[in-house]
Amino acid sequence: MNTFVGMPAFPEASSAAVSDAQLRYNLRKATHTIRAKRAAVVGEQPDWAALRAAGAAIKDRTLRHLDVYLERLETAVTEAGGTVHWAADAAEANRIVTGLVKATGETEVVKVKSMATQEIGLNEALEAAGIRAYETDLAELIVQLGDDLPSHILVPAIHRSRSEIREIFLSKMAAWGRPAPAGLADDPRALAEAARLHLRERFLSAKVGISGANFAVAETGTLVVLESEGNGRMCLTLPETLISVVGIEKIVPTWRDLEVFMQLLPRSSTGERMNPYTSTWTGATEGQTFHLVLLDNGRTSVLADEVGRQALRCIRCSACLNVCPVYERAGGHAYGSVYPGPIGTILTPQLRGMASPLEESLPYASTLCGACYEVCPVAINIPEVLLDLRSKVVAHGHVGQRVAMGAARRVLNSPRWLSVTQRSAGRLRRWTPRRLPGPLSAWSDTRDVPRPPKESFRQWWAANR
Amino acid sequence: MRVALFLTCVNDTLFPETGKAVVRLLERLGCEVDFPAGQTCCGQMHFNTGYRDDARPMARRFVSTFGGYEAVVVPSGSCAAMVREWYPSLGVTPPGGVFELTEFIVDVLGVTDVGAYFPHTVTYHPTCHSLRSLKVGSRPLDLLASVRGLTLVPLGGAEECCGFGGTFALKNPAVSAAMCSDKVRGVLDTGAEVLCAADNSCLMHIGGALSRQRTGVRVMHLAEILAATEEAS
Secondary structure: OOOOOOOOOHHHHHHHHHOOHHHHHHHHHHHHHHHHHHHHHHHOOOOHHHHHHHHHHHHHHHHHOHHHHHHHHHHHHHHOOOEEEEEOOHHHHHHHHHHHHHHHOOOEEEEOOOHHHHHOOHHHHHHHOOOEEEEOOHHHHHHHHOOOOOOOOOOOOOOOOHHHHHHHHHHHHHHHOOOOOOOOOOOHHHHHHHHHHHHHHHHHHOOEEEEOOOEEEOOOOEEEEEEOOOHHHHHHHOOOEEEEEEEHHHEEOOHHHHHHHHHHHHHHHOOOOOOOEEEEEEOOOOOOEEEEEEEOOOHHHHHOOOOHHHHHHOOOOOHHHHHOHHHHHHOOHHHOOOOOHHHHHHHHHHHHOOOOHHHHHHHHOOOOOOHHHHHOOOOOOHHHHHHHHHHHHOOOOOHHHHHHHHHHHHHHOOHHHHHHHHHHHHHOHHHOOOOOOHHHHHHHOOOOOOOOOOOOHHHHHHHHO | OEEEEOOOHHHHHHOHHHHHHHHHHHHHOOOEEEOOOOOOOOOHHHHHHOOHHHHHHHHHHHHHHHOOOOOEEEOOHHHHHHHHHHHHHHOOOOOOOEEEHHHHHHHHOOOOOOOOEOOOEEEEOOOHHHHHHOOOOOHHHHHHHOOEOOEEEOOOOOOOOOOOOOOHHHHOHHHHHHHHHHHHHHHHHHOOOEEEEOOHHHHHHHHHHHHHOOOOOEEEEHHHHHHOOOOOO
16 A cells, blocks of 8 residues: 655655656646636635634634633533544554444445545554455545545545546456446546446445544534535445544534635635535434544644644645645645645644654745735645744754855855955856856756856945945 | 835845846936945845744844835845845844835835836736735836836736745755746747846746746846836836
């Protein structure tokens, strides 16, 4: 099974991605289409700015009193017949879920598309325990069949074209269940029909369903899942046992608060005015056993960071990915995490810590152009968090860069030394190299080097004014 | 009106013609321009790369150099944004009247027709920090639209970042170059002779690629176009 473990740092991984012509084409087409859809439906909402401010304020207030709301949720879910489990990290969450599945005696589970279960590597943990997890979201199915990794939060197979999906279905579906029909065409209708037939058998036979949740309403203990296909609803309702793994930041206090996000999320994510399939359930429904696993996995340490905590407002809409010029060229896999794009650059290093060169490279995977902040429906100031994380990255190590930056500061903070440098550059201008040495060669590989002028402005000013 | 020019270290060192153009333009519009010699760099490169302790003394230098002026004009959107938006996070309070060039001309001087003449076809790249941090809006385009002889052609995907991003261009050269090549294609599709922006850092990046690819398109800072007149263009 393919995982993100041991991925190279962002510059290396993205460098390979920009050379992939098919990937570049697929990403450009998909992100520009969804970007335009979002802009249209957000633009028609006259009170968008107020909604956005309300979304941010509700999340901030909830996070400030998270302890209170979590206990309120636990009480409400328990009173409604559900069982609540608390997981401090990925290992504990996987242990709990694996144990719950094993207790049912089943060896297969169906899954609703869920970021939290991908974050903790649940499918891999289940497989190690002899349990097969079947993804039922169309795009997640494509990723799973292709032994691939998701590259987008909302559309995990965004890096695949229709013809690639057709090939995956034809060659891989049979190994997982009902094979794709012979002579399968690559038009969306035919591909969706093949997936529908394949998945329908799965829904009807599964005894255990596993989901995440977009929101958890504390006042009633209600979980909420938004999806576009109806496949999630099958997994939530048909199995005898339902297990939901939910990050502790997914709480909203009341249904009135939820209303704000029901407007913000569909318009920001799929560019729709209203979400197609919204499922809500409260505790254990008739004929079903329900377990809620509340997941921390680094979230409380993010909450402790005054600048970084705004990342916990995220409702996983993907608007920042779709508008990001870096994501559009680098693709999702380069971010080495289930959370790619701008939100991934601030979420992954905070959730995992600066554990490897990959996490340290992510805060630099941005030009700070600010397009992500502009579209974020809960006003996460991603550039602000990136800048803060960068200051944490350079606090340790990076000796060469520190020396270079120190030297640059001594020149740039002194009119005298700046002037000396400018005069030297002016005298040597005839020898301006076409190729720059060392790390600076990254500039001259694709761009001409500007030739310094004979005299700097300050020289000219001193001589003429 | 007496104004201080904060030219920025990049313009001072590499693009003095932009500085001369700003002085010419502002003097033509009736300003008395001062270039305080104590000025150096706003500290953006260090701040954006994470070196806050190196950026702080430069921020303090800016404040002590420009604190006494009623208006400080900056011909760079990203340096103006650094001062206004980010100095507080270094614990440095920015002085009051710091204006990006087009903000100063349109809002403070109340002028959109600066009496310029530039008989060329021009396309305009808005630059991210002017657009999204300072929110200068249509000010640069209004100024360009009033230039006699100038044909303004819209740039496709104008609001997309060019891929410069300061040290981003060195740390992520592949993605930076990919973004730049799309921007270059957008510029070439306009058929313009000149690519204009109000920030020479972005122009150094896009212009470096335009020049490397022998496209024959030149880049010019907005100030140089606005300073051009029928007498001396």
